[in-house]
Amino acid sequence: MPPKSDINKVGTESSDFPILCESCLGENPYVRMSKQEYGKECKICTRPFTVFRWNPGAGARFKKTEICTTCAKIKNVCQTCLLDLEYGLPTQVRDAALGRLNEAPTSDINKQYYTQVMEQAMANTSSGQLQDTPDARMASSAAKEMLKELARKDPYYKRNRPHICSFFVKGECTRGNECPFRHEVPQENGLEKQNMADRYYGRNDPVAKKMLSAHAESKGLVAPEDKSIMTLIFLGLPECQEQDVRTSLLSSCPFIQQTQIKSLSIVAASHCAFTTFVNRGIAERTAEALSAQGGIEVLGKRGKVVWGKSRPARGAAASAAAAGKAKAAA
Ligand SMILES: [Zn+2]
Ligand SMILES: [Zn+2]
Ligand SMILES: [Zn+2]
Structure with a gap:
């Protein structure tokens, strides 16, 4: 008080x-x-x-x-x-x-x-x-x-231009050169769907989403077309327990709720972990956040993040174990 x-x-x-x-x-x-x-x-x-x-x-x-x-x-x-x-x-x-x-x-x-x-x-x-x-x-x-x-290196003064003339867009502006608004066809860039509170709190911001996914893609983390893929694989992990991965995942992506992680399993032999989420949205958000952080840090070592390739039919752990065995055999 x-x-x-x-x-x-x-x-x-x-x-x-x-x-x-x-x-x-x-x-x-x-x-x-x-x-x-x-x-x-x-x-x-x-x-x-x-x-x-x-x-x-x-x-x-x-x-x-x-x-x-x-x-x-x-x-x-x-x-x-x-x-x-x-x-x-x-x-x-x-x-x-x-x-x-x-x-x-x-x-x-x-x-x-x-x-x-x-x-x-x-x-x-x-x-x-x-x-x-x-x-x-x-x-x-x-x-x-x-x-x-x-980050933008220089100030971006273009942002201070007058707004686009809404009459011009409808083909109805009669003010010509005298019109104080811009005579341009608006571009679809997600900005029109932005709201101030969302931008402030940093949630559901279409511009941010676009920047983050573009960055993830530039780092090779392209979200698979197949929307049924909701698994992220963390590679190059140190020797660790499932709980270690879960803890660093939840602390580096505090927006994830425990219940949104459907399964998390470690494949010790190949130093990787498979994390499957309950929906695609949270998987994408996690991939983007981890990519923005340069990977996932587990017990002081930074692991790489990649998308799961296809839906694991027999459960992630089983197929991963098989993959691990195949690698060991080769
Ligand atoms: Zn400003
Ligand atoms: Zn006008
Ligand atoms: Zn205020």
Whole structure:
């Protein structure tokens, strides 16, 4: 519970400076901001916050902050585009690579309470920033490498262009060159189906999904056409127990629930493990996350991840054991 003296402050947020990425800020180094205290509700926690509005450069549309500074700090994202401030990536991509869990409060009450708790936590640290979890601090160098690979190196000012003219799309715009909106045919890129809360919490983000699967494919982890394949094979594991693999799988992919792992079996002879999931979606998400982390680390050794080839008819362990024997015999 917040202290009594803070009761009047609870539920609102006032700030002097916005937290913005370079792209949203624009090219102009002398950008002038207009500020409106408690101008709008934060799109995430729903508390009124200070809205900043500015013109990011010639030919750009006016931009404004969409979420409050507390929500931005919690996820280390830009208040306008909601992309990660360090890498310019969607939170879903960043968190998959770092093996972080996306906890999202459900109701509006929970959201406000969650934000207040986090605010308090930040106020209690000397830096005013959230302390990174030990997991995040120990994020594998492979994951950081991957984030750098995916990250945009330069600011992306194209994002600040005016929106596409909806009348032009219907062939009905009569304003011609005077029209302040872009006269272009919109591209299907998944962005139109994106919603702000999903982007913020890093779940069901079509843009992130596309980036992660493209990255997995670039590392040779192409999801098989046969949708009945829900098995991932971990190769090059050290001598370990089934529980060791299960533990590292669940800690590096905290979105997996115990019950979503249908079976997990070790083939000691060939240093591999077969993990079958209850559905294809969770298998794909796991493959993408592990690929973003550069593999799966079991007892300090990094194993490779590949998709199962075909549906194991007699159970993964049996066919794997057969494969192991065949290899040993050869
Ligand atoms: Zn907020
Ligand atoms: Zn931004
Ligand atoms: Zn138009």
